[in-house]
Amino acid sequence: MTQPRAVYIHVPFCAHRCGYCDFTLIAGRDDLAGAYLDALQAEIERSPLTEPLDTLFLGGGTPTQLDEPHLQRLLDVLCSAFRFSPDIEFNVEANPDGLTDAKLDALADAGVNRLSLGVQSFEGRFLSLLERRHSSASAVDAFNRCRSRFPNVSLDLIFAVPGQTLDDWRRDLQTAIDLQPNQVSTYGLTFEKGTTFWTRREKGQLDQADDSLEREMYGAAMDQLAAAGFEHYEISSFAQPGFRCRHNQVYWNGGEYLGFGPGAASFVGGVRWQNHRSTTTWIRKILAGKDAVGDREQLDPEASARERLILGLRQIEGIDVTAFQAQTGFALEALGGEVLGQLQTQSLLELTNGVLHLTREGRFFYDTVAAELV
Ligand code: SF4
Incomplete structure (x- = not known):
């Protein structure tokens, strides 16, 4: 592994x-x-x-x-x-x-x-x-x-x-x-x-x-x-x-990482977890030999792809539509459905030469775009 x-x-x-x-x-x-x-x-x-x-x-x-x-x-x-x-x-x-x-x-x-x-x-x-x-x-x-x-x-x-x-x-x-x-x-x-x-x-x-x-x-x-x-x-x-x-x-880019310390998040093998946010609780549990994880979630393939879409769009260069499908197994159009079209009509997203990216206006409204695509 x-x-x-x-x-x-x-x-x-x-x-x-x-x-x-x-x-x-x-x-x-x-x-x-x-x-x-x-x-x-x-x-x-x-x-x-x-x-x-x-x-x-x-x-x-x-x-x-x-x-x-x-x-x-x-x-x-x-x-x-x-x-x-x-x-x-x-x-x-x-x-x-x-x-x-x-x-x-x-x-x-x-x-x-x-x-x-x-x-x-x-x-x-x-x-x-x-x-x-x-x-x-x-x-x-x-x-x-x-x-x-x-x-x-x-x-x-x-x-x-x-x-x-x-x-x-x-x-x-x-x-x-x-x-x-x-x-x-x-x-x-x-x-x-x-x-x-x-x-x-x-x-x-x-x-x-x-x-x-x-x-x-x-x-x-x-x-x-x-x-x-x-x-x-x-x-x-x-x-x-x-x-x-x-x-x-x-x-x-949807890569894997390990986090240590109170509140730290990790993402490995499609599983995301986050430690207890309270420093004292985290210390007490770790030093007692216990699990200090507060939340743990196994992402199914669609949820993983969606997360990758949302995080990827934070990057100004956007997401290559063909590479996205090859990496996640999901076509962007299928995942985003009508919402993708609406966000483009509102000039918040743009598809240029096979790359989906935020417009200049869309960068300010990223939270709205992300909420629509969850
Ligand atoms: S309390 Fe102030 S210095 Fe500490 S993390 Fe928050 S913003 Fe930064």
Whole structure:
């Protein structure tokens, strides 16, 4: 049986939960780092991988929230548990806050070659509003310190922040471009139920940007980043040629992957499972020798094909209709039925030379397209 060659490690720690964030994380509980690492090591040892990894992605939470000894232990666990292929893409997500040179050196020494920095904005008032703990100056400083150590550095930005104008957003984009990252990822702010932003919006304390402004902002990102030489390769992702994120492409191309840590998802042999999202539950179960999986689902061939269609459409280059049928056994027209035609009539999808892809307008409405095709 083949083994996945892509691994995701979820590191759930953050100093503080930003008001808009609903990720799987535990804030202000750095005291759990030792138990987390014990559990992570145990979970990895249960699923030994002998094949070398092509991609390894440490996400969060904030992996670099771990203090230096715990970060070093995490890297030691990973480097001894996995074999790396010679051209592995070894990614780590980081925050400017608390990103010491010693942590960056430890990452570089362990072979990390792609650093994804969560900057979100370069304007102090929006950083405060988003409850980020770094300043614009410390984000630029962190970026430059990453740039000198890693061959591939990516920046994340958020748009449609309450009160942000189109000009504010264009300035953020330009500041990012001037830093010359290898990738820029842009996300429209969402208000998720259960977050403090959701509650504050309900109470009238925060104004959500209207749809038309958000669309203009997304359009500005597409235009400004393209003009600066970035390829728009996935709805939220713009990369310099040769710097696309290979790990994320595994997800979008329907590839197999293993995830470790609380809330981490895996997809192997048509089965998808996700660990318990609660860090404490996950630690307790793993250390007690129990199964820490929260959900498990065997996808039938049609569900697999549908998922592949939906994930594949996230990629701007779209889906080759002939290759899709050869790989999944399903013709796109049969799977999408009338809905495919309707989405094309609405100018959200387009079929060009045997490739189905989102239109420029459709990129903004991807969630609608995906919901129609489920
Ligand atoms: S730093 Fe990132 S993961 Fe942590 S709470 Fe803020 S947005 Fe969420």
